Amino acid sequence: MSRRRIGFWYRLAAVIAKPPLVVLFKRDWRGMEHIPADGGFITAVNHNSYLDPLSYAHYQYNTGRVPRFLAKAALFKSSFVGMMLTNTGQIPVYRETTNALDAFRAAVAAIERGECVAFYPEGTLTRDPDMWPMAGKTGAARVALLTKVPVIPVAQWGANLAMPPYAKENKLRLLPRKTLVVQAGPPVDLSRFYDKEPTPEVLREATEVIMAAITSLLEEVRGEKAPATPYDHRRARLEQRRKAAGEEAK
DSSP: OOOOOOOHHHHHHHHHHHHHHHHHOEEEEEOGGGSOSSSOEEEEEOOOOTTHHHHHHHHHHTTTOOEEEEEEGGGGGSHHHHHHHHHTTOEEEOTTSTTHHHHHHHHHHHHHTTOEEEEOTTSSSOOOTTOOOOOOOSHHHHHHHHHOOOEEEEEEESHHHHSOTTOSSOOOOOSSOOEEEEEEOSOOOOGGGTTSOOOHHHHHHHHHHHHHHHHHHHHHHHTSOOOSSOOOHHHHHHHHHHHHHHHHHO
């Protein structure tokens, strides 16, 4: 499958977004050789700032292989943003509705057309106190095991320093000038899962392999060691509820 053309609308988005990114930030881009030149593939990316989709998109746009993001359906309702998301081929995600499978089907169809689909496997901004990737959701693994295309792990750091994810005021902290680091790694080896039934257990195992690859790259970027056990936001919320219930019972 030959590589897809970038297209007018993606080029227009780049004309709008790239100049401020180039002026306001330094860039440290690594591992571009791991982005496939042709054919469909998946990227699995960590998420630690509302700004990092722009830094990652900038990185991959410059490889000539533009990503199709899975984005919250609500974003498509905004007039200008929704128009740009639609015309650049982004994929709306309808959570917990009868349309929830549409994103899965659209992702598979895009990959079969030879495109790149970008997943944020955590499903939201990381809640880990030290900004490490959380336990992932299984959507990327499910698509990967069905299509058997390369899964490229991507780690990024720096956007969170300019726009921290849960600051009380989401103001850009531009000075001193931040460096946006984006690093892609070699494809994740999921071949041992290909002949297995995609049960919840298999999908969780495949997801853990994907998340481990992203975390390993981020360790390299940060020069630090991640926790042995990824932060699990769902488990943390359950623990908080148990503690609250226990306090009420006293």
